[in-house]
Amino acid sequence: MSVEQQASPAERVSRRVDGVDVLGAISPSRAADFMTCPLLFRFRTVDRLPETFSVDAVRGTLVHKVLEDLYSLPAADRTPETARAMLVPTWEAFVADDPTLLHMFDAAEAAHEPGFLEWLRSAEVVLDRYFTLEDPRRLEPAERELYVEALLESKLLLRGFVDRIDVAPDGAIRISDYKTGSAPGVDHEAKALFQMKFYALVIWRMRGVIPRQLQLIYLGNGEIVRYEPDEDDLLATERKVNALWEAIRLADEVREWQPNRSRACDWCSFKTVCPAWGGTPPPVPDKRVRPDAAPPTAPRWFGRLRRWWRRSR
Numbered sequence: 041m042s043v044e045q046q047a048s049p050a051e052r053v054s055r056r057v058d059g060v061d062v063l064g065a066i067s068p069s070r071a072a073d074f075m076t077c078p079l080l081f082r083f084r085t086v087d088r089l090p091e092t093f094s095v096d097a098v099r100g101t102l103v104h105k106v107l108e109d110l111y112s113l114p115a116a117d118r119t120p121e122t123a124r125a126m127l128v129p130t131w132e133a134f135v136a137d138d139p140t141l142l143h144m145f146d147a148a149e150a151a152h153e154p155g156f157l158e159w160l161r162s163a164e165v166v167l168d169r170y171f172t173l174e175d176p177r178r179l180e181p182a183e184r185e186l187y188v189e190a191l192l193e194s195k196l197l198l199r200g201f202v203d204r205i206d207v208a209p210d211g212a213i214r215i216s217d218y219k220t221g222s223a224p225g226v227d228h229e230a231k232a233l234f235q236m237k238f239y240a241l242v243i244w245r246m247r248g249v250i251p252r253q254l255q256l257i258y259l260g261n262g263e264i265v266r267y268e269p270d271e272d273d274l275l276a277t278e279r280k281v282n283a284l285w286e287a288i289r290l291a292d293e294v295r296e297w298q299p300n301r302s303r304a305c306d307w308c309s310f311k312t313v314c315p316a317w318g319g320t321p322p323p324v325p326d327k328r329v330r331p332d333a334a335p336p337t338a339p340r341w342f343g344r345l346r347r348w349w350r351r352s353r
């Protein structure tokens with residue numbers, strides 16, 4: 041389905057819930073934002089402030105797209121050489137959609153820092169590492185970049201995009217997510233798995249089957265984290281997202297979004313307007329958190345790039 045053919049967020053909601061009011065809608069990334077820092081959530085979801093380009097994030101999007109397309113090829117063709125050869129045409133397609141992406145490398149060039157070719161080479165390294173973890177010639181995913189959504193009994197709509205779903209001959213479901221960074225330490229593993237449990241909950245509610253396995257494929261350091269969820273896990277996840285939404289709703293009601301200074305600040309685009317770093321945030325806008333906050337209206341790679349491009353202009 042083309043981007044233009046996709047339903048609007050509002051249509052998605054009304055179609056999906058068929059006249060039933062929804063409390064709100066949330067994706068794992070926005071939930072993670074709020075858990076990391078409520079003020080970060082506000083800047084991104086309520087103010088929708090522009091964010092700076094991140095060459096790492098764009099590289100991640102590029103690698104995701106190549107891996108998605110790789111599985112469209114006949115199994116025998118899914119080799120490291122083919123994947124590497126797909127990088128440049130995929131990048132060119134990104135740039136054809138918006139040439140301003142090329143500006144991403146201007147600052148590096150001006151500072152005589154590694155530029156486009158080094159960046160592309162780093163994407164090759166990440167892609168090559170994928171082949172040390174899985175053999176795509178032996179896999180036939182049931183779904184790739186699948187949009188999923190489910191309405192909880194609380195009337196909270198959960199949604200997002202799943203990188204890959206494999207279905208075994210006995211019907212067992214495995215959900216996979218590619219990460220271009222490195223696996224987190226044990227202390228942060230639960231946070232990383234939250235996203236996967238979120239998707240497992242959505243799939244359970246959609247299909248009535250608890251996914252047998254969740255796997256996070258870390259291409260940064262060549263590691264796979266696997267987890268087998270059970271019903272108690274997913275019910276706990278459901279309670280957690282409901283509580284999270286209640287916290288978001290309360291913050292929205294009192295118009296107070298507290299900063300939470302942490303290591304995540306190192307990657308935050310909003311440091312200059314963050315009071316935790318001596319900045320002054322803009323007044324809280326009148327608009328509220330809407331049911332269609334952070335809607336995934338297009339394939340994830342396209343949506344991410346489109347947001348970055350528009351904000352960077």
Ligand code: SF4
Nearest residue numbers: 077299300305308314
């Ligand atoms: S800089 Fe840190 S505390 Fe401030 S909004 Fe960003 S993540 Fe939150």
